[in-house]
Amino acid sequence: MQYHRMAIEREAPEQLGYNRIKYNLSESSYTDQLLDTTNLNLHKLVLCYGDHLGNPQLRQLLATDYGVDANDVLITAGAASALFMVATALLTPKDTILVMTPNYATNIETPRTIGCKVVNLPVKIEDNFRLNIDLLRYFVEIHRPKLISLTTPHNPTGSMLSAGDLYVVAQLAEKYKCYVLVDETYRDLALITLPALAATLSNRIISVSSMSKTYGLPGIRIGWLVCKEKSVMEQLLAAKEQMFICNSVVDEEIALQVLQQKNNLLPNIIADVKTKLGIVTNWLKTQPLLDYVLPDGGVVCFPRINLSINTKYFYKQLFAKYGTYVGRGGWFDMPDNYFRIGYAWMPNNTDLQQGLNNISQVLEEMANDKG
Numbered sequence: 046m047q048y049h050r051m052a053i054e055r056e057a058p059e060q061l062g063y064n065r066i067k068y069n070l071s072e073s074s075y076t077d078q079l080l081d082t083t084n085l086n087l088h089k090l091v092l093c094y095g096d097h098l099g100n101p102q103l104r105q106l107l108a109t110d111y112g113v114d115a116n117d118v119l120i121t122a123g124a125a126s127a128l129f130m131v132a133t134a135l136l137t138p139k140d141t142i143l144v145m146t147p148n149y150a151t152n153i154e155t156p157r158t159i160g161c162k163v164v165n166l167p168v169k170i171e172d173n174f175r176l177n178i179d180l181l182r183y184f185v186e187i188h189r190p191k192l193i194s195l196t197t198p199h200n201p202t203g204s205m206l207s208a209g210d211l212y213v214v215a216q217l218a219e220k221y222k223c224y225v226l227v228d229e230t231y232r233d234l235a236l237i238t239l240p241a242l243a244a245t246l247s248n249r250i251i252s253v254s255s256m257s258k259t260y261g262l263p264g265i266r267i268g269w270l271v272c273k274e275k276s277v278m279e280q281l282l283a284a285k286e287q288m289f290i291c292n293s294v295v296d297e298e299i300a301l302q303v304l305q306q307k308n309n310l311l312p313n314i315i316a317d318v319k320t321k322l323g324i325v326t327n328w329l330k331t332q333p334l335l336d337y338v339l340p341d342g343g344v345v346c347f348p349r350i351n352l353s354i355n356t357k358y359f360y361k362q363l364f365a366k367y368g369t370y371v372g373r374g375g376w377f378d379m380p381d382n383y384f385r386i387g388y389a390w391m392p393n394n395t396d397l398q399q400g401l402n403n404i405s406q407v408l409e410e411m412a413n414d415k416g
């Protein structure tokens with residue numbers, strides 16, 4: 046395979062340097078947590094190779110939450126490696142994948158690197174970024190994909206699939222004998238009714254999730270996938286063993302101990318995310334130069350600039366003059382007049398408001414220059 050670095054990673058804030066960004070609205074996670082804030086006890090941990098499927102207690106905790114067997118859960122190095130394993134295990138250059146677009150870049154780039162046919166399944170701002178189920182049905186019929194790739198809550202738009210949508214998806218997978226990857230990395234950050242984990246609906250569906258986004262723990266690199274089909278799970282385990290054998294037992298233990306405190310931690314995180322979303326909503330309502338859809342979940346939204354401007358200059362000004370960084374549309378295979386705002390990473394709401402005001406300021410300056 047010939048790998049190419051993706052724009053979202055080349056231009057990632059941690060690559061640019063956190064100390065160079067004053068108002069960081071480019072992140073897609075909740076605030077990064079400190080190791081000592083989560084009441085961890087790691088002193089007696091034996092630094093051995095771990096169980097290849099992943100820490101059994103961690104798998105059991107997740108399995109109980111989702112209503113599956115612990116052996117249906119495979120712990121991975123973040124959701125990113127799970128996505129890579131699923132794509133490489135299921136796709137060959139002869140296959141076709143239908144992928145919700147825009148999307149988190151890896152969900153598009155890895156199939157491209159494999160060399161299979163990548164068919165975009167567009168979700169549009171005009172449709173409130175909802176998946177068009179009739180279009181999905183039609184595309185499955187004419188393209189006969191080996192894999193359908195969906196994301197809910199969606200990155201970069203924050204839209205969610207309903208239980209009804211997922212039911213249709215499961216039926217399509219059974220009827221056309223294809224697989225479905227449902228990237229549920231933002232699952233615990235749903236702000237509307239949360240459907241059952243997609244993988245519980247069919248043996249042909251693989252769900253992926255992670256500690257990174259909701260719990261602000263991208264640095265421990267712990268994610269997981271859930272798959273009830275034994276033969277597929279065997280493939281995925283083989284992929285994991287060839288790449289890294291097992292996870293870091295330290296990372297797994299941190300994830301376990303944090304998830305054991307989920308009932309205490311999650312309500313506070315959700316309350317904070319809602320407050321921050323309220324700030325973004327109030328701001329968006331006063332922006333005549335932006336079209337937008339409010340998110341159903343997650344910590345990002347994806348407005349569109351409805352003015353014809355030089356977008357390179359917009360991002361340059363925003364960063365150079367106002368120290369404000371957002372995710373440009375190109376990170377998600379979209380035009381750069383769309384951009385992603387990540388609103389829950391900066392802990393301080395005054396900074397959030399200032400970052401948003403800086404966006405308005407640059408847009409107004411550019412509109413006045415045109416006028």
Ligand SMILES: Cc1ncc(COP(=O)(O)O)c(C=O)c1O
Binds near residue numbers: 122124256267
């Ligand atoms: C939809 C989606 N899937 C997967 C990932 C990767 O997350 P992780 O840090 O768990 O590897 C991201 C990160 O931005 C994401 O947005």
